[in-house]
Amino acid sequence: MDLQRPRSAYNLVQMVQLASELGLPLARCLEGSGVDERRLSEAEAEFSGHAEIAVIANIVRHLDHVPALGLRMGQRFHMSAYGLMAFALCSCQTVGDATRLAMRYGALSFSLTATRLDIVGGDARIWLEDGHVPVPLRRFVIERDLVGLTNIGREMFSSTLPMRHIALAYPAPAYAADYARYLGLVPEFSAPQQQIVFDRAVMESPIPQADAVMLRRCEQQLQVLLERRKAGTGTAGRVRQFLRRQPGMAVADMAAASAELQIQPRSLRRSLQAEGVSFRALADELRQSLAEELLLVPQLSVEDVAHRLGYDEVASFTRAFKRWTGLPPGKWRSLRLRGLR
Structure with a gap:
């Protein structure tokens, strides 16, 4: 992860x-x-x-x-933690399909625990991986994520998915008996591998709200969100986050970014070059994206959009927009709103 x-x-x-x-x-x-x-x-x-x-x-x-701090924390997590993914999960054909989708888009979920599903004979095993979490925090993270996922499963499928066995790597805490109240059973502790075991039939159970059309639509949007999250990593990702916070992106400059990110301008420039981008390209990318979003709001004039982006003159915004798209903003808006682009 x-x-x-x-x-x-x-x-x-x-x-x-x-x-x-x-x-x-x-x-x-x-x-x-x-x-x-x-x-x-x-x-x-x-x-x-x-x-x-x-x-x-x-x-x-x-x-x-x-006592049971991680278990109690997990109770705070509900379907709202999954946002759009919750609709996608409810639209899957079976519980197994929903489980695989949740793993495919795990980077969009609340869980810090990485998971993998294996079907072996009559068992469905979900392996739990927490090697990226510092050792003193692993029990808390596993407890939080297990209870949170149990809550979400109950809310999505109107019942708790029956777990047959849970194996966890850490020693049994003093409150081990409390796990039954949160998860329905007491895990095996100090296990060599961490896993949750279901009967295979659970994964083959149909989901009543299954909707193939809704699932396709949700997955398209999930893919966009996932790509945006990926774009938020590395030095370029930190610069993108800095630029998004600027009230007037037209005047965003590398010196301000360097100061906030605590990186010397020369080092920042080299880091961005190593990732195949430049500060200007990132700024233009975000300005164009925001400009296009604002232009699709009919109540906003081109002048309004220019000023929201920090341009003092509409002409400067128009020149920049033509450089990005090849069209003046008014023409681009007209074509897009008519569905011709």
Whole structure:
């Protein structure tokens, strides 16, 4: 699992809310994570997996005395954690199809645990991989993810999927008996491999809401979201995130990006070149994307769009837009709204 990749702020919000209820101030939760608490309330906010791990480390360090902390945290996660993917999962033909789809787009889910499905004889085995998680945090992450996934499965399929066996690598905690209340059974602890075992028939169970057309539509959008998440990695990804936060992208400059990212301008330029892009190309890419989105809002004039992008003169915006698309913004909008492009 790539911890550099952006992840939804939903994960952090759920965790810091419970931590706050347990007496841990927000500032202590976010300490050293690089997360700006003001951005937690933004609907589209995203943070790296490394930031999420840092927040988890703070919560575990300060609240490790709370029994079953990871299990309790998992209860905070529901279908809303899956967003668009929830519709896709409910549209699959079988539980097995839904499981494979969830794994295929796992980077879009709340889970930090990597998974793999094997069908062997009468068993369906989901292997759990947490090697990318620091050892002191693995129990918390596994507990959170197992309970969260159990909740989501119950909400999607109107019943708990019957697990026959759970094997976990870490030793049994003092509250081991509590697992039955959250998961329906007590796992095997100190196991050589981590897995959840279902009867194969569970994976072959049909999903009542199956809809092939809806599934295709959802998968198309999920693929777009996945590509956007992938584009958020590396130096180029950090620059993209910086540019998205700028109120006037027309005047965004490398010096400001260098200062915020704490990278010398020359080093930033070299890093971007190594990834096959330039600062100007990234800025133009995002300006064009935002310009096209705004131009599709009929209530906004071309002048409004230009000003929202930070251009002082409409003529400057028009020249830039023609360089990006080959068309002036008014003509592009007319053709797109008529469905000719």
